[in-house]
């Protein structure tokens with residue numbers, strides 16, 4: 490399978506076979522990272538972040554360095570030419586002449602597609618607007634597979650399903666694995682209609698509820714998300730739904746013993762810190778899995794494997 | 795054009811037939827015809843039609859349509875037929891066909907879409923037909939299926 494020079498923009502561009510191939514590659518890196526410590530020697534990855542996201546940024550940076558590569562990054566937004574009004578297209582054109590691949594994070598929906606059109610080197614979408622975040626999805630799938638909870642899994646996606654980009658990306662990929670999906674959200678934060686229709690059209694098994702308590706005993710995976718204040722145009726709307734779902738050890742009493750709890754992090758208050766001690770908590774593990782998955786993606790798009 | 799005689803025949807120009815009922819005024823909008831325009835235009839609305847139940851017809855004298863105008867009409871009225879009239883004769887008649895994608899023709903309804911910024915980029919929509927026309931923004935994937943005419947640039 491050849492990924493050389495391929496943009497990774499949306500999980501919707503990937504087939505099940507391609508996803509499996511990336512996950513298999515990630516597994517190799519996960520098991521023997523030291524074997525690949527020179528794989529990307531002499532290569533440069535550019536991190537172009539128009540939004541703060543420490544986690545995604547350092548995860549890519551770590552992945553690149555573990556493969557022996559170098560990282561350049563557009564500094565704080567205010568300090569760079571972005572603040573002077575240079576458009577994204579020009580920035581990408583320039584950066585792509587320095588680097589072997591670009592990771593872009595941008596507040597506008599579809600920004601990574603535009604970047605990919607102007608860039609001769611592969612663009613990896615590190616999250617654009619409320620749209621896709623494919624590397625997060627791939628590490629989510631990797632985590633589920635590692636826990637033997639991917640094929641035919643019963644999964645609940647909980648919280649902000651309207652603005653939360655990680656769930657938008659994840660839900661498409663889950664249909665490849667015949668997942669039974671339950672969406673748990675208040676009406677104000679429900680999954681956009683067109684996504685639900687899309688999923689149903691491709692044969693996805695999907696239902697909606699706003700009651701977290703009733704779904705906990707049913708599922709193999711509980712995927713929690715943060716309700717993101719910055720996505721709300723109106724602060725009053727935010728206050729109405731903030732803190733609506735809070736996972737506690739008490740709520741988990743009805744859960745299956747081998748159920749796993751995932752969260753893309755950072756969390757606010759949707760997971761009680763006491764839950765961290767339960768065997769079901771896998772979100773820190775999940776974050777750690779971002780490294781081998783991003784190592785796999787970087788090596789593949791730079792044609793090093 | 796069974797009902798064409800409701801209005802007088804035209805010598806030269808274009809008859810747009812089988813327009814989806816209610817879309818005639820949007821067809822005029824696409825053609826840039828507004829109060830003050832000098833074209834001679836006849837419109838018939840809600841004419842009974844065997845095929846469509848009801849339809850609109852638009853006749854424009856001394857005017858043939860540009861490819862882009864026909865593409866736009868196909869988006870709001872995918873069953874429309876174009877009849878080119880020269881010297882009272884129909885010299886060409888064809889059904890519109892919606893293009894696979896349209897570039898720079900519509901504004902994406904998503905205010906946060908990268909195509910609605912100062913970036914040097916034109917809007918781009920993929921066109922699919924399933925119970926009418928469905929347009930999907932190439933950039934943000936937002937779907938546009940209702941009131942398409944309101945989003946024409």
Ligand SMILES: [Zn+2]
Pocket residue numbers: 599902903904907908909931932933934935936
């Ligand atoms: Zn758009």
